[in-house]
Amino acid sequence: MKFLTTLFLLVSITLTLEAKLNLIKKENPDSNTTLLVIGGIHGNEPGGYYAPAILATHYKILSKNLWIIPNLNEASILKFRRGIHGDMNRKFAYIKNNDKDKAIVSEIKKIILLPRISLILNLHDGHGFYRQKSEGRIYNPKAWGQSCVIDQCKILKKTPYFNLEKIAQEVKHDINKKLLKKHHSFNVKNTHTKKDHYKDMQESLTYFAIKHYKPAFAIETSKSLPSVSLKVFYQLVAIESYMKIMGIKYTRDFKLNKNSINKIIKDYGTLEINHNILLNLNDIKKSLSYIPIKLEYNSFKFSNPLGSVKKVRGSYFIYIANHLVLKLKPQYFVMADDCQEKYAFDIDGKKVLVPKASEIFVSDDFKISKTNKSRVNVIGYYKQGVKNESEIKISYKNLNKKYAVDKRSKIFRVEFYKNNEFCSMVMVHFK
Numbered sequence: 001m002k003f004l005t006t007l008f009l010l011v012s013i014t015l016t017l018e019a020k021l022n023l024i025k026k027e028n029p030d031s032n033t034t035l036l037v038i039g040g041i042h043g044n045e046p047g048g049y050y051a052p053a054i055l056a057t058h059y060k061i062l063s064k065n066l067w068i069i070p071n072l073n074e075a076s077i078l079k080f081r082r083g084i085h086g087d088m089n090r091k092f093a094y095i096k097n098n099d100k101d102k103a104i105v106s107e108i109k110k111i112i113l114l115p116r117i118s119l120i121l122n123l124h125d126g127h128g129f130y131r132q133k134s135e136g137r138i139y140n141p142k143a144w145g146q147s148c149v150i151d152q153c154k155i156l157k158k159t160p161y162f163n164l165e166k167i168a169q170e171v172k173h174d175i176n177k178k179l180l181k182k183h184h185s186f187n188v189k190n191t192h193t194k195k196d197h198y199k200d201m202q203e204s205l206t207y208f209a210i211k212h213y214k215p216a217f218a219i220e221t222s223k224s225l226p227s228v229s230l231k232v233f234y235q236l237v238a239i240e241s242y243m244k245i246m247g248i249k250y251t252r253d254f255k256l257n258k259n260s261i262n263k264i265i266k267d268y269g270t271l272e273i274n275h276n277i278l279l280n281l282n283d284i285k286k287s288l289s290y291i292p293i294k295l296e297y298n299s300f301k302f303s304n305p306l307g308s309v310k311k312v313r314g315s316y317f318i319y320i321a322n323h324l325v326l327k328l329k330p331q332y333f334v335m336a337d338d339c340q341e342k343y344a345f346d347i348d349g350k351k352v353l354v355p356k357a358s359e360i361f362v363s364d365d366f367k368i369s370k371t372n373k374s375r376v377n378v379i380g381y382y383k384q385g386v387k388n389e390s391e392i393k394i395s396y397k398n399l400n401k402k403y404a405v406d407k408r409s410k411i412f413r414v415e416f417y418k419n420n421e422f423c424s425m426v427m428v429h430f431k
C-alpha cells in the first residue's frame with residue numbers, strides 16, 4: 001500500500017513538471033521537413049501570438065510540415081505582460097529548478113531538438129524601427145521592430161538552411177516588396193550573440209537552437225505600428241516567405257490584408273464543454289449562470305487557439321488572449337450515460353434531427369419531439385405544472401429574454417436531462 005502511495009505521488013509530481021504546450025501540427029506524410037513557429041514568448045506582443053493563431057486556423061499546408069505553438073507563455077498573455085515570472089526568453093541557457101517557467105522552457109527545448117524540426121521562428125513585437133544607421137529617435141540601430149533577427153551569419157554545420165544571413169536577406173527583400181507604407185521596411189539585424197558582451201542574448205531561445213545546430217530566426221514587427229492587424233500582417237508576410245524558402249506549399253482562406261486580419265482577430269470562435277455544450281463566444285453575454293458541468297475534470301475545447309479558462313472562486317473565466325469574454329457560473333451535475341446523440345426537432349414545421357451540442361436556426365417556432373428517457377428544459381420558457389417541455393410549440397414571444405445567452409437576446413438554451421443527470425444542450429437561434 002505504501003509503495004502504491006509513493007508511486008502515485010511520483011506520478012503526480014512528474015505530471016506537474018510537464019507543461020502541456022499548445023502544439024498544433026499540420027503535416028503531410030511525404031516529408032520530414034518541418035517549420036516550427038513559436039508565438040507568444042512575450043505576453044504583451046500581440047503580433048507575435050495572433051499571427052500564429054491565424055496560421056493555425058486559416059492555413060492549409062499542402063506539402064511538408066508546419067508545427068505551431070501560438071501561445072508559449074499563455075499565463076503572461078492572459079495578463080498582457082512581457083513575463084509574469086520574468087523574461088522567458090532569457091531562460092534558455094540556465095533556469096533554476098524552482099522557476100515557474102521551468103516546465104514550459106524544458107518542454108519547448110525538447111521540441112526544438114527533435115530531429116524533424118528543420119527551422120524555427122520565434123515571433124516578437126519590438127520597439128521602434130530597426131535601421132543600421134540612426135535616422136532619429138525611433139529609427140535606429142538600437143530598435144528591434146521590423147527586422148529579421150539572426151544571432152550569427154551561419155550555423156557551423158552544413159545542415160539545410162545553415163546560411164542564416166542569406167535566408168534572412170531573402171526574407172527581408174520579399175517583405176519589402178509588400179510594404180503598406182515605405183517606413184515599414186524590414187532590415188536584417190545580426191545580434192552577433194556569441195560576443196562576450198551579449199550575455200543576455202546568449203540566454204535566448206534562438207541562441208539555444210543555434211548552439212544545437214538548429215537554424216532559428218526571430219521575426220520582430222514594430223510595437224510602433226498603429227494596430228495589431230498591421231503587426232499580424234507583417235508577421236504573416238514574413239512567415240509565408242520562410243515557408244516559400246522551405247518549399248512548404250499552403251493555401252489560406254482569406255485575403256492577406258489588414259481588414260480581413262482584423263475580422264479574424266475579432267472572431268472569438270466557439271467553446272465546446274465536455275462534448276455536450278457548444279457556446280458561440282461572439283456576441284455572448286458577459287456572464288452565464290447555472291451552466292451544467294462536472295465538479296471536476298471538465299474539458300474545454302476552443303476553436304480559437306488563444307482560448308483559455310481560469311477558475312476563480314467557483315466561477316470559470318473564459319479568455320481569448322487577454323480579453324475576458326465570459327464568466328460561467330456552474331451548476332454541478334453528474335453527466336448521464338447513454339444519452340442520445342441526436343434529438344428530433346420540429347423547426348418551423350419541418351422535422352429535423354439535431355446533433356447534441358449544436359445550434360439550430362429558427363424563424364417562427366420550434367418543438368422538441370418527445371424523447372425516450374430524457375427530460376427537456378427550455379431555459380426562459382415557463383408553463384405552470386409542466387416539467388418536461390417536449391411536444392410544446394415555442395416561439396420567440398414565449399421566451400423570457402432575460403435568459404438568452406447572447407447580447408441581442410436571440411439565442412436560447414435547450415437542455416436535456418436523464419433522471420437528475422445532464423445529457424446535453426442545443427442552442428436555439430432566432431433569426
Ligand SMILES: [Zn+2]
Pocket residue numbers: 042045123124125126
Ligand atoms: Zn519579444
